Amino acid sequence: MLGLIWSSKLETGIAEIDAQHRKLVDIGNRVIEAVQEKLGTLCVDEIVKELREYTVVHFQEEEARMESLHYPDCEAHHVEHERLKNQVKQWQREIYTKEMVDASEVLAFLRGWLIDHIMHSDMAFKAWLAGNATCTLKEGKTVTKCSRS
Numbered sequence: 001m002l003g004l005i006w007s008s009k010l011e012t013g014i015a016e017i018d019a020q021h022r023k024l025v026d027i028g029n030r031v032i033e034a035v036q037e038k039l040g041t042l043c044v045d046e047i048v049k050e051l052r053e054y055t056v057v058h059f060q061e062e063e064a065r066m067e068s069l070h071y072p073d074c075e076a077h078h079v080e081h082e083r084l085k086n087q088v089k090q091w092q093r094e095i096y097t098k099e100m101v102d103a104s105e106v107l108a109f110l111r112g113w114l115i116d117h118i119m120h121s122d123m124a125f126k127a128w129l130a131g132n133a134t135c136t137l138k139e140g141k142t143v144t145k146c147s148r149s
């Protein structure tokens with residue numbers, strides 16, 4: 001069976017974020033399963049909707065955490081999250097209008113959409129956190145604040 005595979009490489013070490021990422025992987029796998037089992041457009045659409053809604057919650061929480069820690073790249077990360085939100089919206093429209101959706105296509109999209117983001121951008125936050133989490137909280141240290149209001 002095709003599916004997204006969770007591995008330790010995807011762990012940020014931040015329990016809440018990892019739990020949310022795992023949930024996104026689970027929802028993503030349910031989309032793939034629904035396509036594989038030919039459960040129909042409405043069913044697939046419903047799960048993609050769930051994926052989109054949970055993504056909004058997760059992105060908000062992740063960004064709030066980055067802002068509170070004065071992560072210097074949080075603005076760029078926010079822009080990427082916005083792009084991902086639009087991308088999944090667009091993709092949902094595409095698969096909704098298609099007569100046949102291939103499970104391997106869905107898997108490829110979700111890999112590029114979710115796994116790549118975690119592996120690169122979220123891991124960059126993890127790396128920054130490992131080196132800066134303590135010093136950003138130190139009094140007197142100049143930190144680049146996120147410009148987003």
Ligand SMILES: [Fe+2]
Nearest residue numbers: 062117121122
């Ligand atoms: Fe992220």
